[in-house]
Amino acid sequence: MITVALLILLLPLLSFAIQIFFRKFIESKNGEWISIGIQLTTLGLAFYLFAVMIGHYDPHFRIEENVTWFNLGNFSLEMGILIDNISVIMLLVVALISSLVHIYSTEYMKGDIRFSRYYGFLGIFTFSMNGIVLANNFFMIYVFWELVGLSSYLLIGHWWEKNSAADASKKAFITNRVGDIGMFMGLMIIMTVLGTLNYQGVYTGIASGEWEGGIGTLFGGANPHTLLTWAGILLFMGAVGKSAQFPLHIWLPDAMEGPTPVSALIHAATMVAAGVYLTVRIFPILTPDAMATVAFIGGVTAFYAATIAITQNDIKKVLAYSTVSQLGYMIMALGTGAYVAGFFHLITHAMFKAGLFLASGSVIHAMHHALHDIKDHDTDAQDMRNMGGLKSKMPYTYLIFIVASLSISGIPFFSGFLSKDAILAGSWAYASTAHEGWLASMHMAWILPFFGFGAAVITAFYMFRLIFMTFFGESKRPDIFEKMHESPKAMTVPLMILAALSLFFFYTIPSINPFSTHGWFSHVIENPGTVVNFGSTFNLEHFEHANHEAHMPAMILSLIVATLGIGFATLVYLLKKVSAESLASKLGVLYKGSFNKWYMDEFYINGIIRPFLKGCDAVALFDMEYYDHYLINGAGRNTKKVSSGVGVADDLIVDGAVNFSGYIFQWLGWSLKFIQTGRIQNYLIFALIGVVAVFLLNAF
């Protein structure tokens, strides 16, 4: 098993090496199929692991293998592989979507100037992502965390000749760094208090009370909660960066500058889900305060990003904000204690969102070719205002869009319904069980279900807005429309697979009840509860009970809001009973705010970066005008006078000594060189003198 896992981990790295080092060969001989072959092998192995896992059908199935990486005194770092239900499911998802994207890209990226490099980077990304999934400790996950960051940076900037792409890749990298610093601080706290970073070691360490003695109580008036809360929140900061949570979400929409298959693989399905995965792994050590923080960040993100998605016109931007919003859902679920729902949504979302992105790629691809045919290089191929009526031209793409959109909007019989409903029920249960502290006062906790259901309405609305603008109505640009045609098989077949996986029964077998999550998934994934057993803690039983009660009303309500959203989109964009323009002007400030992403980028530039630079300038000015001029230079002028006297002595004595020692060595080498006369007779004499000298020196 461990060998299989290691193969899954390392094969993509091999693909990377081949693509990077044999570029010429690859590009001349269809070498992308080497990578695809490797990726499909990985997929096969992942299926094997999955089969083994299902064969056990045990929520506590786990295999772990640990080796010591290095020891420094009594500090040691370990590396290891952890195979449990979560990692096996994640591996399968990563391998599957990566394989589909590999195949899809053969057409989408055809003729690209850096074709083999693109495949190489896909390989190193898959390697790093598998590393995150297979890691058994927080340090190793951090290492691979940075590696996915790197591969994301490389792929966003794939077309770096475009300034916007280069900027976006830098923005992604730097924004992630902010989160990662927090994550690293969290790691250091854990390491200092518990002396281990192994997941299981950390859980048992906290459960057995190690946190309550010693360093764990140094802060917060001997209350061990304080430091543990901080550790949890700091670790979670890594997830905030990687999973594009408010307020570090700003990089993800810009990351759409990368090739669309990359957006599907990295910025929708897998890498951004790594943050959720990390939260899953730290879930047991979160204190109630930390959980509340997680939940509120997730809730705010879900709602906030959804409001932006309504007004965007770029097809990929809509999907990007939708991704941010859905990631917010997952995070909120984990924060509210709905562990299974959060992880479930990660999986279902990966499928339908990858489907949506690849389908949008199919549209963009067709647009590109059409624009190319009519020699139009100014029109934006991603702008939905240039589309319309594509239903007849691209029937498969259209169908897939419909299926995936129904899934994300939470319509029964699709996977999204099950997971989203579970999340909403979880937030409801959380709010109804909040009886103490600030969450209970003024019913603060009820904000979360409000955000959840609100975002659900908006999601249904903007997804169908996208579909109606793109596929229905009259074409806005008949000249382009004429040249449009369906994408080739290599692109549509992966799409169909992903669309099929948006159906509910894949996740509920052996049950086929479309309204219940019961099935293999909810059997093998089990809410681990919390290991924090001191102070106030998350009560799993209590929560599950409330969750059960909230299930029915939440489902009914979520169905209503989904229908509302779709219905309203139909009114505005399909039947045109309500004019979108007049709505926009009526809403005024709200519309402008949403369209401009609530001015978040501007806030960062004007509120943080500019003032910071101004501050730097001011300090620099002070430094030069006052500090340098009076203090340094003044002192300097005076010192100079003194030192010119000293200098004379210095030249002679100190420099003399330094140069002299240099000279000594040079001279020594120069003079010893002459011993090497080239005459063997001399050599022998010298050697014999040496023997005698050694003997005499040592014997007496």
Add this chain to the structure above:
Amino acid sequence: MNLSQIVQDLGFLTPEILLTGLILLAIIYDLFLTKETSIRTGYLAIAGMAIVLFSLFAQNVEASQGLFNQMVAYDGYARYFKIIITLATILVMWMSFQNDELKNRTIGEYYQLMLVLVFGMFFLVSATNMLSIYLSLEIVSIMSYLLAGYLKENLRSNESAIKYVVFGGVSSGIMLYGISLIYGLTGSLNIYEIQASLAANAAISPALLMLAFVLVFVGFGYKIAAVPFHFWTPDVYEGAPATITAFLSVAPKAAGFAVLLRFLNTTLTLSGDPNNIALESLSNLDWPTLLAGVSAITMTVGNVVALQQTNIKRMLAYSSIAHAGYMLMGVVVMHHNGVSAILYYAGIYTLMNLGAFFVAIYIKNAFNTETISDYTGLGYKAPMIGIAMAVFMFSLTGLPPTGGFVAKFYLFRGLVGVGDTFIWLAIVGLINGVVSLYYYLRVLYFMYFKEMNFPDVYHRAPLQFNILIVIIIIPLLFGWMIGDPLSTWTASATSFFVP
């Protein structure tokens, strides 16, 4: 000693027997080859050495043995050095295919002689009797003379061989005299019996004992090129075929250290058991201090004279003298850590020194120069060559993150770990490190900083050469990182045969 005992002992000599078979096969095969096809002997030799390497790995050395009345030992220590020697031989043979000096000539003998040299070294590293030590030392020496003079029409090559023969002959004669003194003192040639006799008889005059030891040490000192027995090195290294120079600078040197260390730690210690963690020298013979002095002088002379060299081969020759000085630091500590540090250093040194020589040979072939100042701009013209040279120079200097740093670190750790006695030697070693920085980095200065311009057309080295260099670089850069496998291996290779 009866026949059945001999037959039984032969069972422990699989690699040596395979090697003997290989030598005979190479000689016979060569008879059927013409001048043009004689290179095939080389291919045969490489393939054969690979089999020998495999048989070495297959040896189980957990139970060490003394073979043929304790003429040679079968133990983990000897096997480690045999593996290093075999690897170095394979690498050098590989490089020999690309050495222009050896092109267009009948080349079969070259590989045959190298194989015999390896045969000698195999016995040298496992010899446990003054007689077998001397005999195998002679095999190694004579083969080295022949190889140094292999370029028959080249005067420099002839000259170097003659100098080598004369110097080697005198050293070996002196050593023989030392051995006879030891025999006179103890009545035995077996190193274990010598030890027992010396340890039991504390009344032997220290001066006489010192004389015998110093004379024997001449033979070892000449093999490892320790000052003042190093005079042959620069001349021989410069004249010999470059690949042979590379080979002589690593393999016989490693073998010399192997036999020296075994001899010292067995024969000249109180306990006579080199497997002990800490050892004590014989009460009436303070050889660690003597060797500490030799070590300090060797590294200083090597480094200081290397400063003045303009020819890359001569520079590397002197630098290899300096490295012998560093390795002697591990001998004087008389501690388990010192022994494993030497083993480690021998492994890393083999790689980095071969690498540096190979790059120099390649530059000689491609750009026809051995003068360091002619390397100007090479780092840009031939990026692969430049990077490789940079790695080797950093490693030879002992800068992180290369294996050279780790190897040096272990040596110094061993030296400082045993107390204050040899702190002065560590300081001398550190100062020498600084001195060596100057001439190693001077090569890179010329390659990268003298002139900075990117040419339109890059020079590309042939694939075969690039692969060879990468094979050498990878363990140097990454070998020590994950778990440091070499150090675990060397720690386990410090098991000596003791009767």
